[in-house]
Amino acid sequence: MRLPLKYSARNLWARRNTTLATGAGVALVVFVCAASLMLVEGVRRTLLSSGSRGTAIVMQQSATAEVASSLRQGVFGLVASAPGIQQAADGGALLSSEAVRSVLVDTQDGSRTVSLQLRGVSSNVLELRPQVRVRAGRRAAPATDEAMIGVQLAGHYRGLALGGQIELNKGRKLQVVGVFEAAGTAFESEIWADLHSVQTTTESDGYISSVTARLSSADAFDAFASALEQGHQEEGLIVERESQYYERLSQGLSGMILVLGGMVCGIFSCGALLGAAIAMYAAVEQRTKEVGVLRALGFDRHEILLAFLIESAGISLVGSAIGLGLALSTPFIEFAVGNSAAYGIEVRLRFIPSLVILAACALAGLSIGVAGGLFPALRASRIDPVRALRA
Amino acid sequence: MHLWQLSVRNAARSPARSAMTVMAVAISLLAFVVLRTVSAGWTETVKQTPNNRVLVRHRMGWGRSMPSHYTQDVARVPGVNAVIGASWAGLSHPKNPRLRFEATALDAKPFVDTHDELLAPSARKADFVADRSGAMVSRELAEELGWREGQRLRFRSADSPTELELTLSCIFQSRRHGWARRQIFLHWAYFNERFVGPQRDRVNMIVASIAKPADGARIAREIDAHFVAHEDQTTSEEDRAVMAQLVARFGAILEALDVISVLILGVVLLILGNTLALGVRERVTEYATLRALGFAPAQILCSVLGEAATFGVLAGLLCLLVSYPLLELALARFLQEQASFPAIQLSADIAWVTVAIAALLSGLAAVVPALGIMKGDVVQGLRKVG
Numbered sequence: 001m002r003l004p005l006k007y008s009a010r011n012l013w014a015r016r017n018t019t020l021a022t023g024a025g026v027a028l029v030v031f032v033c034a035a036s037l038m039l040v041e042g043v044r045r046t047l048l049s050s051g052s053r054g055t056a057i058v059m060q061q062s063a064t065a066e067v068a069s070s071l072r073q074g075v076f077g078l079v080a081s082a083p084g085i086q087q088a089a090d091g092g093a094l095l096s097s098e099a100v101r102s103v104l105v106d107t108q109d110g111s112r113t114v115s116l117q118l119r120g121v122s123s124n125v126l127e128l129r130p131q132v133r134v135r136a137g138r139r140a141a142p143a144t145d146e147a148m149i150g151v152q153l154a155g156h157y158r159g160l161a162l163g164g165q166i167e168l169n170k171g172r173k174l175q176v177v178g179v180f181e182a183a184g185t186a187f188e189s190e191i192w193a194d195l196h197s198v199q200t201t202t203e204s205d206g207y208i209s210s211v212t213a214r215l216s217s218a219d220a221f222d223a224f225a226s227a228l229e230q231g232h233q234e235e236g237l238i239v240e241r242e243s244q245y246y247e248r249l250s251q252g253l254s255g256m257i258l259v260l261g262g263m264v265c266g267i268f269s270c271g272a273l274l275g276a277a278i279a280m281y282a283a284v285e286q287r288t289k290e291v292g293v294l295r296a297l298g299f300d301r302h303e304i305l306l307a308f309l310i311e312s313a314g315i316s317l318v319g320s321a322i323g324l325g326l327a328l329s330t331p332f333i334e335f336a337v338g339n340s341a342a343y344g345i346e347v348r349l350r351f352i353p354s355l356v357i358l359a360a361c362a363l364a365g366l367s368i369g370v371a372g373g374l375f376p377a378l379r380a381s382r383i384d385p386v387r388a389l390r391a
Numbered sequence: 392m393h394l395w396q397l398s399v400r401n402a403a404r405s406p407a408r409s410a411m412t413v414m415a416v417a418i419s420l421l422a423f424v425v426l427r428t429v430s431a432g433w434t435e436t437v438k439q440t441p442n443n444r445v446l447v448r449h450r451m452g453w454g455r456s457m458p459s460h461y462t463q464d465v466a467r468v469p470g471v472n473a474v475i476g477a478s479w480a481g482l483s484h485p486k487n488p489r490l491r492f493e494a495t496a497l498d499a500k501p502f503v504d505t506h507d508e509l510l511a512p513s514a515r516k517a518d519f520v521a522d523r524s525g526a527m528v529s530r531e532l533a534e535e536l537g538w539r540e541g542q543r544l545r546f547r548s549a550d551s552p553t554e555l556e557l558t559l560s561c562i563f564q565s566r567r568h569g570w571a572r573r574q575i576f577l578h579w580a581y582f583n584e585r586f587v588g589p590q591r592d593r594v595n596m597i598v599a600s601i602a603k604p605a606d607g608a609r610i611a612r613e614i615d616a617h618f619v620a621h622e623d624q625t626t627s628e629e630d631r632a633v634m635a636q637l638v639a640r641f642g643a644i645l646e647a648l649d650v651i652s653v654l655i656l657g658v659v660l661l662i663l664g665n666t667l668a669l670g671v672r673e674r675v676t677e678y679a680t681l682r683a684l685g686f687a688p689a690q691i692l693c694s695v696l697g698e699a700a701t702f703g704v705l706a707g708l709l710c711l712l713v714s715y716p717l718l719e720l721a722l723a724r725f726l727q728e729q730a731s732f733p734a735i736q737l738s739a740d741i742a743w744v745t746v747a748i749a750a751l752l753s754g755l756a757a758v759v760p761a762l763g764i765m766k767g768d769v770v771q772g773l774r775k776v777g
Contacts, residue, residue: 018669021661025419028658032651062481062491062548068454102452112639202451203623238489256644259726260429264651267422268658274415275662278408282669338640343453346640 003294003303008310011283012318022279023319025272029265030323030365034358035330036261038351040254042335045352047250050185051242054218055128058211058228061236065249065342066100067117069209073097075235079211082227084220086213088127095213096122099198102345103191105157105166114338114346116153116160117190118168120198120208128214132187137162137178145197148178150188152348156336160191168201186246189347212242252341269368272319276372280312284380291380292388301381308377309370316369320362327361328353394690398697401670409702412666416706416749417713419659423652424714424737424745425722430648432568432735433638439567440634441508442604445471445611447597450624454479456593457623459583462498465599468613470606473501476579476594482546485554492532492546494575496582497598499525505600508566515540515561519576525560527576533562548585555585568734569727598630656752663756667699671760678764679772688765695761696754703753707746715742 012019051057058079063069076097079085086094099120106113123142126132140146149160159166165173174193182188199205215224218241225239240248284291291304330351338344402409447465449455459476466474480494499520503509509516509527519525528538538544538559546555557577565571583591601610611627618625638645671678678691718737726732 018665021665024661025415025658028651028654031654062483064491070454112642113636114640204451204455256732259732260426260644260648263425263722264422264655267418267425268655271415271418271422271658271662274411274418275658275665278411278415278662278666278669281408281411286673335643337643338637340640344637344640 003299003307005310008307008314011287011311012314015283018279018282019315019318022275022315023322025268025275026316026319026365026368027322027326029269029272029368030320030361031326032261032268033265033364034324034327034353034361035351036257036265037357037361038327038330038353039257039335039349040261041352041354041357042349043250043254043257045184046186046189046347046349047246047253048243049183050187051244051246053221053241053243054215055242056213056215056221056224056239057242057245058213058237058239059209061238063209063238066098066209067102067343067345069100070204070207071209071211071235071237073206073208075237076208076211078232078235078237079213079228082213082224082231084215084217084224086216088124092124093213094124094128095211096125096128097195097208097211098122098125099195099202099204099207100209101198101202101204102343103166103168105160108156108158110158114157114336115344116157117342117345118147118198118202119187119190119192120195121192122195125192128212129182129187131183131185132180133182135179135181137176140177140193142194143196144194145172145174145201146177147174147191147193148180149176149192150190151179151181152188153191154179156334156348166191172201174201184350186249186347249339249341253337253339265364269364273368273372276312276315276369277376279315280308280373280376281379283311284308284376284383287380288383288388291383292385295383295385296389304383305377305381308380309373312369312373312377313366314369315373316365316367319369320365323365324358324362327351327358394694395697398694399701401674401694402698402701405670408666408669412663412702413706413709415662416659416702417709419655419662420706420710420745420749421714421717423655423659423748424710424741425718426648426652426655427741427745428714428718428735428737429726429732430645430652431738431741432733433641433645435736436567436569436733437631437634437638439570440631442607442629442631443601444505444630445599445601445607445614445627446630446633447599447611447614447625447627448595450626453595455623456590456595457597457625459579459592459594461618461623461625462594462597464617465597465614468599468610468617470601470603470610471599472602473505473600474498475501475505475598475600477596477598478579478582478593479595480548480575480577480582482548482555482575485545485547492575493573494546494577496577496579498580499576499578501600502576502598505598508570509563510566511561511563516563518560522558522560523578523581524556524558525578526557527561527563527574528559529571529574530562530564532573532575533559538562548582553585555582568736572727599627656748659749660752660756663699663702663753664759666702667695667757668760668763670698671695671764675764675767675772679767679769682769683773691764692761695764696757699753699757700750703749703751703756704746706753707749710745710749711742 059069088094101118102115103118104113140148153160164176167173228237228239336346336348338346449457462474462476475498477495477497480496482492482494484490503516519527542559544557548555607629614627615625723735
């Protein structure tokens with residue numbers, strides 16, 4: 001004979017305050033777990049999607065990020081003559097030399113001054129990075145002090161909006177004429193202007209940060225890299241796949257979030273588990289007589305065990321639902337953080353939910369409840385009906 | 392029997408439940424302590440940064456360089472004691488260019504004289520100053536790579552194809568947590584010799600050691616004003632202000648930690664309140680009996696508060712007992728090495744605050760169940776059949 005599900009559900013409702021208080025522990029674990037995984041997903045989508053395996057980036061050997069790299073303009077010629085570069089439709093090679101600088105800007109509310117990435121790009125940049133599309137305004141004209149800003153920046157920093165301007169050096173200003181989107185990549189947190197204009201405004205004529213080249217295939221990388229690294233040792237170049245470069249940039253940040261989130265979840269899930277156990281032990285104690293009656297009516301041990309397990313699973317389901325509900329509100333939170341791997345340049349991140357994350361966290365919450373309820377349920381199932389009724 | 396004895400005995404009446412409550416609260420508080428400690432680690436790096444230094448960099452950023460003769464101009468600013476020119480040396484392993492080291496070439500004598508956070512025997516420090524191809528290496532890096540004092544080290548430097556040879560003259564530790572953890576310091580004059588043309592005689596940073604910390608802002612302004620008409624303009628800031636900006640990058644993460652800490656305390660409150668409520672509900676008849684015997688409602692309240700405080704204080708102490716070894720022996724090292732966190736240390740402040748919070752929360756948690764008894768009808772309580 002089965003104990004109806006309603007029995008467990010009614011019990012949860014009858015002591016709803018306990019259910020909520022116990023569920024809150026589970027909710028916190030599920031919330032922190034889901035929120036940190038969603039943020040890591042945001043880091044990965046933003047940074048990892050920025051790079052492709054079939055694109056190579058050439059930098060100065062000692063530099064760990066583009067912004068710290070400084071190469072002679074002449075390196076562009078060396079890269080152009082390396083083997084394996086894809087030809088564009090018009091016959092030219094698909095590569096672009098870029099000057100990447102950090103600029104200081106104030107946040108819109110004036111509470112912080114942060115570094116953002118300014119990228120001086122060549123005119124063929126949109127062919128090299130087809131994911132970039134102008135969303136508002138227009139493209140910055142070549143050889144002018146015009147700039148486009150990534151859609152993530154718009155409206156969050158002083159001067160960074162359509163029609164705004166930012167001062168770089170000695171009164172030289174960049175005029176914002178366009179806003180671009182880049183399929184959620186890190187470029188959306190950048191300011192793009194003409195290469196030469198960036199070089200002159202930052203007093204670095206003749207110096208670039210990197211050369212990015214689309215390769216004819218992902219396998220062409222090794223020959224391309226050794227031609228530059230070994231063939232021109234005197235230049236001190238280092239060649240990376242773009243995907244590898246962004247992977248490296250994302251590691252520190254996602255590692256930090258995972259470690260923090262993991263610590264809180266790891267420690268706190270033990271607390272939540274004990275919380276569930278306390279509530280369920282109390283329930284078993286209170287209902288000893290009732291269980292005796294149920295056993296006398298013919299429900300067997302397993303039914304009792306199951307009924308109490310379902311009850312504690314119910315507590316954790318309530319908690320998981322609250323936790324997931326909270327986590328689903330995080331995508332509305334603004335989150336910008338300086339990436340240490342990129343010399344503290346700020347990147348704007350989103351919390352990106354996915355079915356896998358939500359399901360995994362709900363499952364984790366559920367298992368906390370079931371694990372916490374296991375021993376109390378076992379105790380309930382071992383209640384001797386005769387003694388219980390006599391008590 | 393005193394009332395407080397009743398509190399303690401009530402707490403011990405259902406030992407399994409009480410033990411679990413104390414453990415649950417202790418574990419939750421542990422999560423709180425860990426978060427607070429990590430968060431404090433960031434602010435601590437700012438606090439430990441000396442306030443008697445002004446850092447001068449190129450206006451266009453840390454990566455750009457200024458003429459090295461700027462150091463002389465900075466030294467002439469009133470209030471400046473000593474000046475150190477520094478360049479990023481960008482050294483890498485001669486065989487493996489991907490193995491890179493954080494290396495700074497600087498004016499050795501004033502550097503060693505002013506940076507008292509460098510812990511090393513003074514004879515070794517003197518060796519470093521005396522040997523122009525000498526190097527100071529952090530103990531962590533030296534141990535990792537098995538380097539010994541007196542050893543010749545070869546590096547490749549980013550800006551020049553020839554190898555750079557250094558003698559390891561001094562292995563140092565830092566008094567500032569996490570500062571220069573994996574650094575190599577070398578002589579700027581020796582490093583500068585490698586260059587010809589525009590890269591020669593340039594520095595990336597000038598450190599001005601100042602007499603009075605309060606003068607920092609004024610000195611920084613004077614330095615920038617002095618170079619405003621020069622080709623390379625400067626941005627000068629106090630060392631501590633620079634560090635504060637570095638920490639501010641993680642502002643969003645620190646805020647998140649704060650929010651989660653508060654949520655943790657909220658859940659602790661619920662767990663405690665729930666256990667107390669369960670106990671009180673089971674003892675309705677007893678409390679009614681006490682009331683019938685003439686105990687005032689306030690006395691009953693005290694007994695419930697006492698029970699709660701017993702849980703809270705025990706949990707707080709248990710939490711500290713676990714968190715100290717956990718943080719000091721395991722987490723601090725792991726966080727610093729694997730996840731580039733600042734150095735963390737469990738501070739006495741956080742420890743006491745945690746116990747105080749535990750006591751306070753348990754008091755708060757007792758309020759709802761205690762009010763229930765005080766308002767409860769004595770007759771109804773006595774009539775209740777278990």
